[in-house]
Structure formats: C-alpha cells, structure tokens
Amino acid sequence: AKEMIINHIDSFIQERIEFADQVIASQGATKIVDNDVIMTYASSYVVEQVLRKAHADGTKFRVIVVDSRPKNEGKTLLKKLVSAGIKCTYITINALSYVMKEVSKVFVGAYALLANGNVISRVGTGVVAMMAHRFKVPFLVCCETYKFHERVQLESISFNELGDPDDLIATQRDDDDGEVLVDWRDNRKLRLLNLVYDLTPVKYVSMVVTEVGLIPATSVPVVLREYADKSKQLS
Amino acid sequence: VVCVASIFIIIIIIVIIMSVKSSTSSSSSSSSSSSLKKLKWGALDKVVETFVTRLKRREIRGSSAVATNTAELLRTIVSRAQFEDVGELMDTVRLVGRKLQLGNPMELCIGNIARRVLYIIRQETAHLLKVQKANKQRSDEAKQYDVGGVSLHKLLDEPAQSDVDLAKQSSEVDMVKLKQPICEEITELIDEIKNVRSQISELAVEHIHAKETILTFGLSRTVIEFLKEAAKLREFQVYVCESNPSFSGQTMALKLAQEVDVMTTCITDSAVYAIMPTVNKVIIGTHAVMADGSLVCYTGGRNITEAAKAHSVPVVVVVGLYKLCPLYADENSFNTLQAPSEILRFEQALIDKVNVENPAYDYIPPDLVSLYVTNFGGHNPSYIYRLLAEYYDPEDYEL
Numbered sequence: 001a002k003e004m005i006i007n008h009i010d011s012f013i014q015e016r017i018e019f020a021d022q023v024i025a026s027q028g029a030t031k032i033v034d035n036d037v038i039m040t041y042a043s044s045y046v047v048e049q050v051l052r053k054a055h056a057d058g059t060k061f062r063v064i065v066v067d068s069r070p071k072n073e074g075k076t077l078l079k080k081l082v083s084a085g086i087k088c089t090y091i092t093i094n095a096l097s098y099v100m101k102e103v104s105k106v107f108v109g110a111y112a113l114l115a116n117g118n119v120i121s122r123v124g125t126g127v128v129a130m131m132a133h134r135f136k137v138p139f140l141v142c143c144e145t146y147k148f149h150e151r152v153q154l155e156s157i158s159f160n161e162l163g164d165p166d167d168l169i170a171t172q173r174d175d176d177d178g179e180v181l182v183d184w185r186d187n188r189k190l191r192l193l194n195l196v197y198d199l200t201p202v203k204y205v206s207m208v209v210t211e212v213g214l215i216p217a218t219s220v221p222v223v224l225r226e227y228a229d230k231s232k233q234l235s
Numbered sequence: 236v237v238c239v240a241s242i243f244i245i246i247i248i249i250v251i252i253m254s255v256k257s258s259t260s261s262s263s264s265s266s267s268s269s270s271l272k273k274l275k276w277g278a279l280d281k282v283v284e285t286f287v288t289r290l291k292r293r294e295i296r297g298s299s300a301v302a303t304n305t306a307e308l309l310r311t312i313v314s315r316a317q318f319e320d321v322g323e324l325m326d327t328v329r330l331v332g333r334k335l336q337l338g339n340p341m342e343l344c345i346g347n348i349a350r351r352v353l354y355i356i357r358q359e360t361a362h363l364l365k366v367q368k369a370n371k372q373r374s375d376e377a378k379q380y381d382v383g384g385v386s387l388h389k390l391l392d393e394p395a396q397s398d399v400d401l402a403k404q405s406s407e408v409d410m411v412k413l414k415q416p417i418c419e420e421i422t423e424l425i426d427e428i429k430n431v432r433s434q435i436s437e438l439a440v441e442h443i444h445a446k447e448t449i450l451t452f453g454l455s456r457t458v459i460e461f462l463k464e465a466a467k468l469r470e471f472q473v474y475v476c477e478s479n480p481s482f483s484g485q486t487m488a489l490k491l492a493q494e495v496d497v498m499t500t501c502i503t504d505s506a507v508y509a510i511m512p513t514v515n516k517v518i519i520g521t522h523a524v525m526a527d528g529s530l531v532c533y534t535g536g537r538n539i540t541e542a543a544k545a546h547s548v549p550v551v552v553v554v555g556l557y558k559l560c561p562l563y564a565d566e567n568s569f570n571t572l573q574a575p576s577e578i579l580r581f582e583q584a585l586i587d588k589v590n591v592e593n594p595a596y597d598y599i600p601p602d603l604v605s606l607y608v609t610n611f612g613g614h615n616p617s618y619i620y621r622l623l624a625e626y627y628d629p630e631d632y633e634l
Contacts, residue, residue, distance in 0.1 A: 124505025
C-alpha cells in the first residue's frame with residue numbers, strides 16, 4: 001500500500017510539476033516572436049524556463065525585469081537570465097509607466113489561480129497587470145494546473161500573508177538617512193505593513209499558459225472540474 | 236623619427252581640440268556677453284552666475300525655495316539695473332530666465348516665475364500707458380471739457396492694449412515710474428509662494444471626513460500641512476507608499492506619525508493595488524502641473540493614480556499655482572534618469588550586461604486626477620488651462 005502511494009506521489013511530481021513545466025515552457029516560447037520586448041515581474045521558475053526555451057530556439061528578444069521591495073526577487077532572475085545570455089533591462093516597479101510603451105508582452109508566474117479566474121501572485125503583480133491593461137499590453141500568466149484552487153476571492157486584503165515588517169527598514173541608500181524607520185516601534189502611531197501576495201483580477205489576464213494548453217483565465221473552474229472528475233474515476 | 240612624428244600629431248590634435256573648445260565657448264559667451272554689455276549689467280551678472288551655479292549643484296532643495304530665490308533675483312535685477320525701455324527690460328528677464336532654467340532643466344517653476352514676471356511687466360506697462368494717456372488727454376482737454384467725467388469716459392473707451400501697441404508705445408513709458416509697481420508685484424508673488432501651504436490647508440477640513448483612510452506617497456510638505464490642519468478636527472488614518480528608490484515616503488510616514496499625530500502605516504510601492512480597496516481618498520503633492528491639467532510628479536505617482544482609478548477612489552492633488560507650467564508633457568519627455576546604483580548595486584557579474592533605467596519623475600494624464608486643491612481654491616483638471624490666462628501671456632510660453 002505504501003509503495004502504491006509513493007508511486008502515485010512520484011508520478012504526480014513527474015506529470016504535474018516537472019513535465020508540466022517543460023510543456024509550459026514550450027507553449028509559452030511559441031508566444032515570443034522576434035523583436036519582442038518581454039516584461040516579467042519578480043522571479044518565477046516557470047517564466048524563466050519559458051524565456052530560456054525561447055532563447056534556445058533562437059528568437060531575438062529582450063527582457064525587462066521589474067523588481068520591488070523588500071524581497072528584490074527580480075535580481076535573482078536577472079542574474080540567471082544574464083548568465084543565459086539574454087539581453088536584460090532592470091527597473092523598479094515605480095518606473096513601469098516609463099517603459100511600458102516599449103513592451104510587447106508581460107509574462108508572470110502565479111502562486112494560485114482561483115476558481116473565479118483571479119490570480120494570486122507576488123505583491124505588485126496587480127500593479128503590473130493594471131499598467132499592462134492601461135497600455136494595452138497582453139498579460140500572460142504561466143501556471144501549472146496543480147496551482148488551481150476551488151476558493152474564490154475578490155481582493156487582496158481578506159486573505160493574505162503578512163511578512164516581517166522589519167524587512168521594510170533596511171533600504172539600499174548609502175547615506176545616513178538609510179534607515180529612517182529603524183525605531184518605528186517607539187511610535188504608537190506608526191506601523192509597517194509588508195504584504196506578501198496580491199490578487200490580480202481576471203479582467204487584466206489575457207491568457208493562462210498551462211500544460212493543458214493556452215486557456216483564458218475564466219476556464220480555471222473547467223480544468224478543476226476535469227481533474228475532479230478524473231480523481232473521482234480513480235477512486 | 237617615430238617619436239617626433241607622434242609628438243607632432245599629438246600637438247596638432249591638442250591644437251584642434253583647443254580651437255574647437257574656444258570657438259564654441261567664445262560663440263556662446265560672446266552672444267551673451269555682447270547682449271550683457273548692451274544691457275549694462277555690471278555686478279548683477281555675478282549674482283546671476285552664482286545662482287546658476289547653485290542650481291546646477293542642486294544646492295537649493297525644493298520647488299518653493301527655488302521659486303522664491305528666482306523671484307528675488309529677478310526683483311533685484313528689475314530694481315537695480317538700468318534699462319532704456321520696456322523691451323530691454325523684458326529681454327533681460329527672458330534671458331535671465333532662460334539661463335536659470337538651463338541650470339536645472341527639471342525645475343519647471345524657474346520658468347514659471349520668469350513668465351510671471353514678464354506678465355507683471357506687461358500688465359504694469361499697459362496700466363502705466365493708460366494712466367499717462369489719460370493724463371495727457373486731461374491736460375490737452377483741460378481748457379475745453381470738465382476734467383473728471385469725460386476723460387474718464389474716454390479712458391474706459393480705450394481698446395485693449397495689444398502687444399503691437401505695447402511695442403510701439405514702449406519708448407514713451409517712463410521707466411522710473413514703472414520699476415516700483417513691478418517690484419511691488421514681484422514682492423506680492425514671493426508672498427504668494429510663502430503662503431501657499433497655509434492657504435491650501437484652509438480647505439483641508441472640507442475634503443476629509445471622519446474615519447477616512449487616506450493614501451499618499453513621497454515627501455510633500457504641502458500634504459503634511461494639509462493633513463495637519465484636517466487632523467485638528469477629524470480622525471483619520473494614512474497609508475504612505477515608501478517611494479523606492481528615494482524612500483522619501485518613509486520620512487513622510489515618520490513625520491506624519493510624529494508631527495501630525497495620525498495613525499500612519501508605511502507600505503511598499505508594490506502593495507498599492509492590493510491596499511487600494513480599503514482607501515477612501517488619495518492625496519498627493521506634485522512637482523509640476525502642465526497646461527492640460529496633467530502632472531509631472533515623483534516616481535510611483537502613476538501607479539497610485541491608476542490603481543485609484545481602477546477602484547474609483549478620488550485623487551486630490553494639493554499644489555501651489557506657481558508650479559503651473561504652460562507646457563505639455565508625456566511619459567518620457569520631462570524626465571531625468573538617476574544613478575542606476577540606487578536600484579542595482581555595482582556588481583561585477585551584472586554591471587556591463589544589464590541596462591538599468593531609474594527615472595526620477597512620472598507623468599500622470601489629466602483623466603486620473605479628480606481635483607486640484609490650490610492656493611486659489613479647488614479646480615477641475617479641465618479648468619487648469621483657463622488659469623494659464625491669468626498668470627502667463629501666450630507670447631512668453633517659449634522663454
């Protein structure tokens with residue numbers, strides 16, 4: 001019985017995680033054409049695979065990596081892409097409107113896709129999606145089907161994760177004003193808020209790239225239902 | 236022989252560079268120095284140069300300080316220098332304004348003040364011409380008519396002074412009589428700049444109701460004064476975006492918690508879309524207001540106002556009208572790029588392979604702003620172009 005479970009888990013990992021990533025990479029790479037300017041936000045393993053695959057296929061494109069505080073995950077992605085030989089530009093999230101005119105597509109990863117099509121992703125993805133929508137740039141979410149969930153949520157506050165507020169204190173400034181908020185606890189009226197995730201509404205998502213194909217965000221419950229039926233059949 | 240030839244070539248190159256340098260510098264300095272000689276400046280030239288150097292070194296911080304200093308400098312020039320006629324005075328002011336603006340091209344209020352002074356000169360000249368004409372008529376007609384009524388009637392019948400008339404009659408204007416009213420008007424302008432924050436704050440209580448949640452970003456003294464006035468009568472809380480990479484928002488949060496004594500929460504710029512459903516109102520300051528009601532403000536403003544529009548949250552911009560500029564902008568035109576090291580430390584693996592863009596300003600189109608609260612009341616963004624007519628003359632839009 002134990003062996004059966006272990007085999008099942010192994011095949012799950014194979015099919016729905018590792019193999020899924022490869023399929024998503026090849027599917028997503030078909031969406032990148034020559035002279036594209038691809039924007040991505042923070043760091044997503046799947047998006048990195050998509051970009052690597054497109055680069056390996058010989059497509060000529062460049063990437064704009066958008067980063068934000070306090071995690072600065074975009075920097076890690078930037079290093080990986082540069083070492084792969086992809087031309088990169090690095091900006092913070094505040095410079096979005098400055099570069100968005102040049103962008104042809106936006107690729108982001110996700111932590112979860114909810115049943116109503118909303119995307120839970122790193123905080124700041126909502127801002128990027130909103131600006132892409134404003135400048136009429138397609139916004140693609142790369143997401144494996146194991147991240148689909150039956151829950152529904154309308155905005156980012158009702159269910160979220162709080163990060164360590166002290167992460168906001170350390171800034172990258174070299175001068176004396178570098179750590180203005182270091183004594184924030186001394187002041188009763190001052191609080192720091194470090195949200196980890198945010199919710200991107202379905203109207204901003206152009207397409208979701210999954211291992212079952214390129215689907216609109218509204219089709220998430222359809223996929224969920226298919227998998228639910230399959231698991232019912234197995235049991 | 237090889238050494239001699241190489242030295243010879245080096246000498247030739249140096250001579251060529253020196254001649255190019257001297258020709259460009261002499262051409263620019265000759266044009267300005269010849270016009271300066273024409274205008275008989277003397278010691279005032281040094282004052283101007285000192286100010287331009289201070290601007291170039293960014294020693295003067297803040298738009299209101301720059302605006303006040305510019306106005307004081309122009310007032311000094313108007314009162315101390317000798318001018319033959321109004322045209323010379325206006326040319327001087329225009330020249331100085333252009334020079335100062337080049338010292339800091341992003342500080343648009345320099346140009347605004349120069350344009351305001353030119354408008355003041357035009358107004359005072361027109362007024363003085365009218366009075367002179369009325370006096371002349373009065374002395375001519377004193378034998379025939381009653382002094383008071385008819386000539387006053389004639390005065391009212393005078394057609395509006397056009398610029399053509401101004402140029403024709405400028406030689407008739409008494410320069411000595413002109414200087415004092417102009418200097419008084421410039422002093423009033425300086426007072427107006429000083430009182431901007433207190434005048435704006437008077438409207439604060441009307442715009443903030445109890446238990447509101449307000450969002451702001453960056454460090455703006457005007458917003459702090461605005462909220463301070465409202466906090467006297469209303470209870471509210473404030474979210475402040477920290478404004479990467481300057482982190483002026485963090486200083487703002489600290490000041491709000493300490494000086495204004497309201498519940499302040501500092502958030503990251505990326506959380507602005509997530510937090511917007513809980514916000515009632517966005518109140519921001521700005522760097523400049525453009526002719527169509529759009530804004531040039533510090534980075535992060537565009538994200539905030541877009542998120543506010545997406546959630547139907549009103550955006551209130553508190554700004555003094557000396558920041559109103561008769562020019563137009565878009566996302567890339569009025570901007571400077573700052574040091575990339577602010578966002579990406581110099582690291583060997585990345586430094587020469589990555590393009591880093593760190594713009595200092597953001598452009599906000601007029602449809603994202605709900606209301607301008609200025610030192611002369613509240614205005615719709617679509618009304619801003621009418622305010623231009625009150626402060627600037629269309630001839631001066633290009634300094």
